[in-house]
């Protein structure tokens with residue numbers, strides 16, 4: 732199946748983590764012939780990913796952007812347009828989760844940070860990219876949500892509320908954008924051993940694996956495959972959906 736991604740241009744946020752989903756997404760897009768703006772609050776990480784994107788034979792741009800700051804996001808979009816002249820794909824992958832704690836112990840600062848990065852960041856990047864996609868009458872936006880946003884988090888209420896917001900936002904924007912040939916969808920990953928796992932209590936990942944029918948954690952490549960499919964024309968009839976990639980029936 733030809734995914735039709737050759738010479739497309741993508742922005743992937745949160746792609747600086749060398750063990751995270753964003754890097755795998757950027758590299759998989761690159762292997763399909765897509766040029767990639769690699770964005771992260773961590774510029775060194777973004778540069779490292781961008782080097783590997785270029786090694787796949789396409790063009791890359793490393794950008795420092797904090798998705799909670801709208802001026803950063805606008806600068807990210809302007810720099811991408813200046814280099815590539817278009818943006819076909821936006822992957823809203825940047826995310827954080829306050830280490831698990833009972834709701835009554837969570838501070839306003841922690842609550843606001845989870846909402847700011849996961850939900851407002853997705854909203855800001857979408858707001859900055861959408862006018863350009865509407866003008867081009869083409870676009871693919873893939874948002875990374877979480878099972879916590881579907882079934883509620885346990886001790887991660889702000890994160891869960893933000894990710895539930897991402898799903899609702901995705902569905903609403905998907906309806907507005909579809910007439911412009913813009914597809915907006917979500918991927919909901921299973922538990923993976925990325926930067927997120929650093930805050931997991933000892934033994935948690937081993938316990939989680941025992942509950943997964945497929946018998947292993949989700950790998951960044953599993954998520955990259957799903958994102959790249961939704962970012963391709965093979966998925967042009969898919970609008971406002973949540974693709975659950977967990978090795979399980981459950982999100």
Ligand SMILES: NC(=O)c1ccc[n+]([C@@H]2O[C@H](COP(=O)([O-])OP(=O)(O)OC[C@H]3O[C@@H](n4cnc5c(N)ncnc54)[C@H](O)[C@@H]3O)[C@@H](O)[C@H]2O)c1
Pocket residue numbers: 744745746747748750751752753770771772773776796797798799823824825826827848852875876877878919920921922923924925926927928
């Ligand atoms: N790992 C999991 O088990 C899991 C499960 C479900 C969903 N997710 C989601 O997957 C996405 C990717 O996370 P990951 O697991 O690869 O973790 P990760 O920590 O490896 O990567 C997250 C990246 O986001 C970047 N980032 C953080 N705050 C940012 C900001 N304000 N602006 C720009 N970039 C910022 C970080 O620098 C990092 O590179 C997140 O949205 C996360 O919520 C992860």
